[in-house]
Amino acid sequence: MDKKNQKRTTRNAKQKTASKKAVSTKIKRPAVDTPVEKARLQVNKTYKLYINGKFPRTESARYYNILGADGSMIANMCRASRKDFREAVLAARKAQLSWSNASAYLRGQILYRIAEMLEGRADQFAAELCATGASKSAAAKEVTAAIDCLVYYAGWTDKYQQIFSSVNPVASSHFNFSILEPMGVISVLCAPKSSLLGFISDVAPLIAGGNTLVALASESAPLSAISLAEVLHSSDVPAGVVNILTGYRAELVEQFASHMDVNAVVYNGDDTEEIKLIEEQAAANIKRVIIRRQGAKPGPYQISQAQEVKTTWHPIGN
Amino acid sequence: MGRSAQERLLKSPLPDYITRVDQVGVEERVARLCSRSIKKSSKIQALKLILSQIDLTTLEGQDTPGKVGQLCQKAMRLHGAWPDIPHVAAVCVYPMMVTVAKKALGESGINVASVATAFPSGMAPMHIKLDEIKMAVGEGADEIDMVISRGNFLQGEYRAVFDEIAMCKEACGNAHLKVILETGELGALDRVRHASTLAMHAGADFIKTSTGKIQPAATLPVTLVMLQAIRDYFYETGRMVGMKPAGGISKAKLAIQYLVMLRETLGDAWLCPDWFRFGASSLANDVLMQIQKQHTGIYQSEDYFSKD
Numbered sequence: 139m140d141k142k143n144q145k146r147t148t149r150n151a152k153q154k155t156a157s158k159k160a161v162s163t164k165i166k167r168p169a170v171d172t173p174v175e176k177a178r179l180q181v182n183k184t185y186k187l188y189i190n191g192k193f194p195r196t197e198s199a200r201y202y203n204i205l206g207a208d209g210s211m212i213a214n215m216c217r218a219s220r221k222d223f224r225e226a227v228l229a230a231r232k233a234q235l236s237w238s239n240a241s242a243y244l245r246g247q248i249l250y251r252i253a254e255m256l257e258g259r260a261d262q263f264a265a266e267l268c269a270t271g272a273s274k275s276a277a278a279k280e281v282t283a284a285i286d287c288l289v290y291y292a293g294w295t296d297k298y299q300q301i302f303s304s305v306n307p308v309a310s311s312h313f314n315f316s317i318l319e320p321m322g323v324i325s326v327l328c329a330p331k332s333s334l335l336g337f338i339s340d341v342a343p344l345i346a347g348g349n350t351l352v353a354l355a356s357e358s359a360p361l362s363a364i365s366l367a368e369v370l371h372s373s374d375v376p377a378g379v380v381n382i383l384t385g386y387r388a389e390l391v392e393q394f395a396s397h398m399d400v401n402a403v404v405y406n407g408d409d410t411e412e413i414k415l416i417e418e419q420a421a422a423n424i425k426r427v428i429i430r431r432q433g434a435k436p437g438p439y440q441i442s443q444a445q446e447v448k449t450t451w452h453p454i455g456n
Numbered sequence: 457m458g459r460s461a462q463e464r465l466l467k468s469p470l471p472d473y474i475t476r477v478d479q480v481g482v483e484e485r486v487a488r489l490c491s492r493s494i495k496k497s498s499k500i501q502a503l504k505l506i507l508s509q510i511d512l513t514t515l516e517g518q519d520t521p522g523k524v525g526q527l528c529q530k531a532m533r534l535h536g537a538w539p540d541i542p543h544v545a546a547v548c549v550y551p552m553m554v555t556v557a558k559k560a561l562g563e564s565g566i567n568v569a570s571v572a573t574a575f576p577s578g579m580a581p582m583h584i585k586l587d588e589i590k591m592a593v594g595e596g597a598d599e600i601d602m603v604i605s606r607g608n609f610l611q612g613e614y615r616a617v618f619d620e621i622a623m624c625k626e627a628c629g630n631a632h633l634k635v636i637l638e639t640g641e642l643g644a645l646d647r648v649r650h651a652s653t654l655a656m657h658a659g660a661d662f663i664k665t666s667t668g669k670i671q672p673a674a675t676l677p678v679t680l681v682m683l684q685a686i687r688d689y690f691y692e693t694g695r696m697v698g699m700k701p702a703g704g705i706s707k708a709k710l711a712i713q714y715l716v717m718l719r720e721t722l723g724d725a726w727l728c729p730d731w732f733r734f735g736a737s738s739l740a741n742d743v744l745m746q747i748q749k750q751h752t753g754i755y756q757s758e759d760y761f762s763k764d
Contacts, residue, residue, distance in 0.1 A: 224755050399757035422754065 185360070187216050187384065188367035190229035191377025197221050202386070204361065207271030215360055218385035220393045223325075223352065226381035227399055230323045230350040233378030238320045238348035242296035249292035249346060252373040253285045259369060260285070263334055266361045272333070284335045290436055291342040298347065298441045306449070313452040318445035320348035321426060322401035325394040327354050327387065329406035329433055334362035336433060340404065343440035345379060349402075352381045354394065360384040395419035395427075402426035402444060406433060465622045470614055471657050475688070477645040477681055486676045489720055490713045496750075499712070503747050506711045506739070507534060508542035509729045511569055511700065513737045514549060515576075515668065521556045524549055528560035530762060535744050544740065545729040546599060550575070551592040558596040569599035569634070573624060576638075576667035578603040582620065589627040599632040600624070603667060606641045609651060617651075621658035634662035634700055639678045640670040648678055652685035662698035668735065673703025679714060683721040696725070702735025708746040711739060 185204075186193040198219035206212045216222075237245075256263070260281045267277035299318060308314040324344055329336050337355065344351050355363035367382050383390070391412055395403050396419040405416055408431045420427045426444075434440050494502055512531045514524060524547075531544045546567035547557050557568045570592035574580035580588075589600055602624045608616045625633050635655040639648050655663050663682055666673040679701045686697045699718070705711055711734060718732055726732050741763075745756035 220755075227755070393755075397755045397757075398760065399755065423757065423760075 182213070183365075185213050185215055185364050185384070187218055187222060187226075188364065188370070188380070188382040189222065189226045190232075190381065191371065193367070193371075194222075196385070197225075204270075204358070206269050212269055213361065215364075215384045218354075218383040218390065220390065222383055222385075223390060223393050223397070226352040226383060227323060227325075227397055229378035229381055230352050231399055233376055234320075234322055234350045237345075237350050237376060237379050238322075240348070242299065245346060245348065246292045246295035248374050249288055249295065249342060252369060252375065253288035253292065255369045255373045256281070256285050256288065256366075263362060263365065266365060267333060270359050270361060280333060280335050284338045287335065287338050287436055288342055291346040291441070294343075294438055294441060295346045298438050301438060302442045302445070302447075308451070311454050313454050314449065315452075316447050316449040318347070318442065319448050321444050321446055322349065323399060324349045324351040324402045324404060324444060325354075325397065325400045326351050326404040327391060327394055327406060328356050328363065329430075330356055330387070331359060332356040332363070332406065332433075333359055334366065336406075337363045337366065339434045339436060339440075340406065341380060343434070343436075344404070344444050345375075347441045347445055349444055350379045350381075352383065352394075352400075354387060354390055355382055355384050357385070357387050391415065392419055395425075396422060398423045400425055402428060404428045404430065404444070406430045465659065466619055468657075470618055471653050474646070475649050475653070475685075477649050479645050479677075482645060482677045482680055486680055486717070489717050490676065492713075492716050494712050494716070500747060500750050502712050502715055503708060503743050503750070504542055505715065505727065506708065506734065506743050508545060509733050510544040510740055510743075511546045511548045511702070511733045511735045512544045512740060513547075513668070513702070513735050515571060519550060519553060521553070524553045524556045525560045528557055528566075530740070531566050532561065532564045534740055535761065538747075541744075541747070545733055548601065548735060551588055551595070551597070554592050554595040554597045567598040568596060569601055570595075570597035571601045571603075571636075571667075573602040575601070575603055575636075576669040578605050579607075582623065585620075586623060586627045589624055593627070593629055593631045597631055599634060599662075600628050601634045601636055601664060603636045603638060604651065604655070606638055609642070609647070609654075614650075614654060618654050618658045621655055621660060625659035632661040633659065634664045634698075635660040636664045636667055636702075637682075638667055638670060639665050639674075639682075640672045645677065645681050648681050649685050652682045653689065656685070656689045656695075656697050660697060662700050662733070664700040664702055664735065666701075666703040666735075668703030671704075674701035674705055674735075676713060676717065680717055680721065683718060687722055690722075696731060698731040698733065699726070700733040700735055705734055705736050706738045706742060708739070708743045711743065 186195050196216040196218050198217065200217040201214040202217050203211050204213045204215050263281045264277040267280060268274060303317045306314040306316060326340055328340055341351065341353060363382055364384055370380050392415060395416040402425050403416060403420055405413065413429055417427055428443055512527060514527050528547055531547050534541055543564065543566055546569045547561065548569040549557050551570045551572055554568055554570045561568060572588045572592050573585035592600060604617050605620060621635055637648065637651045642648055642651060652663050665678055683699055686699055690696055701714060718726055741758065741761045744761055748756050
């Protein structure tokens with residue numbers, strides 16, 4: 139065996155020297171088809187939407203530019219249309235029943251899995267944050283905070299029900315209790331400057347509570363959100379539970395508020411005109427309007443905010 | 457059809473030609489027709505036409521008189537909020553439910569269609585199939601949806617299939633006969649075309665793609681082939697035959713594509729409930745939601761439309 143291996147290595151060595159010679163002779167000859175050493179062609183990522191567990195381009199075939207901190211173009215971003223939004227709501231509705239019926243334990247496991255996957259790709263996310271202007275240390279800090287935020291809500295999935303549910307004293311022979319149920323399909327307008335942490339702080343408590351959602355990433359900084367779709371995709375999050383669109387907020391805000399099959403709309407920002415529009419449009423099917431002027435600080439109330447309370451009167455003896 | 461006429465039909469020779477179908481051509485034609493854009497007022501018109509062409513269907517083992525009664529109410533008043541939309545063409549049920557449906561529909565002008573001939577398999581002796589048809593017609597069914605014996609057809613016993621359809625047609629009396637080819641079990645488009653021709657020569661008033669119990673059910677290419685068969689039969693004999701795609705058509709957009717195909721293949725004469733039907737259980741609600749979307753500009757939710 140040893141002899142054989144030795145033979146092989148010597149043969150390989152010979153071949154290597156031979157090929158080196160061949161290269162050196164080639165370089166001397168100035169032929170037209172000589173392979174000249176060029177800078178490697180860049181392989182850039184095509185950022186797409188995330189709908190129903192797939193990565194489609196926008197059906198409208200419209201795009202807009204994302205600029206880096208230095209003003210150079212980083213990427214072409216899909217400018218989603220209302221039809222993309224409609225498809226995303228269909229997907230979220232389809233996923234809603236099974237996601238809200240999934241056990242709290244499973245939802246926690248899946249949230250934790252997202253954190254695990256994000257941990258493995260922390261460098262990529264930090265680089266993307268740097269490209270849009272964050273300092274290196276700030277970017278690293280934000281990614282860590284985002285991962286911790288996911289783990290935090292993973293822990294809450296099987297606990298918030300105990301905190302917010304109650305047995306209520308009533309003056310009749312009934313056993314009266316209140317429990318939380320997810321609102322259903324939620325449309326989320328992320329903060330204009332929402333980064334990775336902002337996006338996760340919005341989305342994690344909603345899915346922890348069994349909602350499915352369609353989120354419109356920040357218009358100027360959508361890179362982290364849409365890259366996060368790749369993480370979600372590989373984290374056992376069922377298709378349609380989280381759908382992510384990119385595009386012009388002004389164009390989509392009315393759709394996000396008016397769609398009859400959306401049960402609640404989460405708005406991040408403080409534009410009074412937009413808030414008025416959302417509240418008016420949401421009235422058609424009395425959908426819940428959740429306005430967040432200061433973003434979402436982690437806490438169990440972020441979960442309970444997107445829950446309906448169901449109270450049951452159960453007759454008992456006497 | 458009198459007795460002698462019937463005997464004549466039974467002894468009549470089978471159509472002696474078999475038209476071959478260019479599958480690639482059919483698919484290209486379908487793709488081309490599906491790229492048409494139907495918007496605004498023409499879309500609303502198409503949607504209303506679709507509503508009037510629906511055979512609202514319930515063919516489940518779990519059907520009860522209560523459920524059929526509810527379906528009939530839905531058939532008469534698709535959406536309470538709008539009195540000016542058309543009602544559906546027919547309600548399609550099992551023979552056991554014909555009486556219930558007939559009573560519930562009353563004088564509304566909606567037909568009762570009954571499946572028969574051991575639907576969906578067609579695996580029963582001939583006399584039982586004929587008795588089933590006679591029973592359904594006797595209870596008041598206006599239309600009969602029969603299935604052909606696919607086993608016989610695939611074995612090449614075309615005479616048997618032809619005679620079976622002819623005998624069922626006779627048993628129908630004045631009721632309209634729709635012949636279900638169950639194209640999902642026939643396989644190639646050539647056979648679909650052949651079966652369509654056989655059924656029409658044997659006296660079918662309508663040809664229908666599927667029972668809805670087998671996948672694939674109605675598809676656009678299969679329907680196009682059947683429409684072409686109807687057109688050629690019309691050129692040959694001058695008799696109009698209706699078309700009913702059934703199974704798997706649950707979205708308004710798809711239904712509009714069927715209408716485009718119908719209009720381009722057979723022309724305006726077929727664009728009415730008398731000559732074209734959709735066999736569907738959940739299409740109506742999607743069409744209603746689309747009409748509402750056209751009026752309000754807002755995407756709709758199933759929550760606000762009665763279940764069907």
